[in-house]
Amino acid sequence: MTIRHHPSAELILDYAAGGLAHGPALAVASHLVLCPHCRRTTQRLEALGGRLMADAVGSQNDSGRAFDAILSKIAGGADESVPALQPATAVFPHPLRMALGGDIGTVPWKRLGMGAYHYIIPSDDGPATARLLLIPAGRPVPVHTHVGTELTLTLRGAYTDATGHFACGDLQEADDSLTHQPHATPDEDCICLAVTEAPLRFKSWPARILQPLLGI
Amino acid sequence: MGHHAMNIGARLDESARESSLLLLVAQSRDVDAFRSLFEIFAPRLRAFVGRNAGAALVEDIVQETFVNVWRKANLYNPERASAATWIYTIARNARIDLLRKTFRPEVDANDPALVPEPAEPAFEQISRDQEDVRLKRALSALPAEQHEVLRLAYFADMAHGDIAAHLNLPLGTVKSRIRLALRRIRLEFGEEP
Numbered sequence: 001m002t003i004r005h006h007p008s009a010e011l012i013l014d015y016a017a018g019g020l021a022h023g024p025a026l027a028v029a030s031h032l033v034l035c036p037h038c039r040r041t042t043q044r045l046e047a048l049g050g051r052l053m054a055d056a057v058g059s060q061n062d063s064g065r066a067f068d069a070i071l072s073k074i075a076g077g078a079d080e081s082v083p084a085l086q087p088a089t090a091v092f093p094h095p096l097r098m099a100l101g102g103d104i105g106t107v108p109w110k111r112l113g114m115g116a117y118h119y120i121i122p123s124d125d126g127p128a129t130a131r132l133l134l135i136p137a138g139r140p141v142p143v144h145t146h147v148g149t150e151l152t153l154t155l156r157g158a159y160t161d162a163t164g165h166f167a168c169g170d171l172q173e174a175d176d177s178l179t180h181q182p183h184a185t186p187d188e189d190c191i192c193l194a195v196t197e198a199p200l201r202f203k204s205w206p207a208r209i210l211q212p213l214l215g216i
Numbered sequence: 217m218g219h220h221a222m223n224i225g226a227r228l229d230e231s232a233r234e235s236s237l238l239l240l241v242a243q244s245r246d247v248d249a250f251r252s253l254f255e256i257f258a259p260r261l262r263a264f265v266g267r268n269a270g271a272a273l274v275e276d277i278v279q280e281t282f283v284n285v286w287r288k289a290n291l292y293n294p295e296r297a298s299a300a301t302w303i304y305t306i307a308r309n310a311r312i313d314l315l316r317k318t319f320r321p322e323v324d325a326n327d328p329a330l331v332p333e334p335a336e337p338a339f340e341q342i343s344r345d346q347e348d349v350r351l352k353r354a355l356s357a358l359p360a361e362q363h364e365v366l367r368l369a370y371f372a373d374m375a376h377g378d379i380a381a382h383l384n385l386p387l388g389t390v391k392s393r394i395r396l397a398l399r400r401i402r403l404e405f406g407e408e409p
């Protein structure tokens with residue numbers, strides 16, 4: 001897998017600093033599974049967080065009591081954490097499988113029109129919306145604009161839009177000035193994870209009329 | 217320069233000691249080592265998360281962090297991270313778990329979907345100690361204003377917009393300071409800006 005489109009350093013910083021909402025964090029973590037280069041960047045930015053924490057100057061206040069409370073909480077719970085059980089093979093990255101409760105075969109796809117399907121990943125966390133899109137080979141996604149940033153991680157196949165070609169593992173970061181019409185490449189259906197800060201606004205009138213009905 | 221080199225040397229000794237304390241907790245379930253780690257890091261952690269959170273939340277984060285340090289110590293790998301970095305990530309996740317209903321999406325090293333590093337590494341191979349030294353050097357070379365926004369970006373729930381409001385600066389200024397700081401750090405590691 002040759003990844004050509006990576007999250008910006010600022011986006012990885014926000015992930016490493018714990019400042020991203022669940023949806024964008026899901027897209028970034030899933031990219032990290034597929035991209036050793038950005039994993040290295042993340043490690044470095046976590047080391048930066050560790051450094052900044054270690055440099056913070058604090059005072060010992062009431063530490064004895066706080067430590068005793070920790071000891072008694074430890075005594076009352078499981079002693080060691082067990083690493084997550086992993087299957088022998090998987091298509092989707094682990095963070096996405098956790099959010100879906102399953103792998104690619106368990107997605108309850110809903111019809112989106114023009115042969116495309118989608119599934120909104122439920123989340124209680126903030127206004128960001130994460131969803132999976134399935135675009136049939138060679139077909140377009142309805143034209144849309146979005147409020148705020150849209151992150152799109154390609155998980156299978158590839159798509160192109162006016163700005164470039166996005167294959168498996170690529171993460172596209174598009175701001176709200178971009179009105180784009182991505183097309184899946186002709187050889188394979190394309191599956192991607194799209195995360196928006198606010199609901200997508202579709203431009204073509206049938207999609208716009210259907211939008212409230214489809215819940216997108 | 218001599219003074220600077222000595223500081224970094226002292227810092228490495230400290231870092232080696234913190235790592236060995238954490239390994240004692242992992243391997244021998246050593247409560248004294250655990251107490252020492254708490255005494256080293258709890259005050260710094262309080263100061264680090266404290267500026268933007270209420271006192272009760274800060275204590276919850278500290279408690280949750282150290283409970284998880286004890287429980288997850290067996291997952292600590294000293295080749296991958298310093299004790300300070302590892303405890304920082306535990307604290308960051310504890311904060312997210314306390315504030316939100318959904319768990320933080322994380323990479324799992326055993327995920328079969330994980331794409332491993334290439335056998336012929338494309339990256340320069342440097343030790344973690346060397347990484348620490350470079351990071352420290354990059355941080356101390358940053359102008360105060362860039363250091364400040366970086367520190368705020370790592371603080372509790374300070375999005376770039378919050379930082380801008382806090383410092384009474386335009387959002388664009390905050391973003392460009394963050395970009396400049398990150399570029400400085402990438403340069404220190406020999407990467408393209």
Ligand SMILES: [Zn+2]
Pocket residue numbers: 003005006007031035037038039
């Ligand atoms: Zn990447």
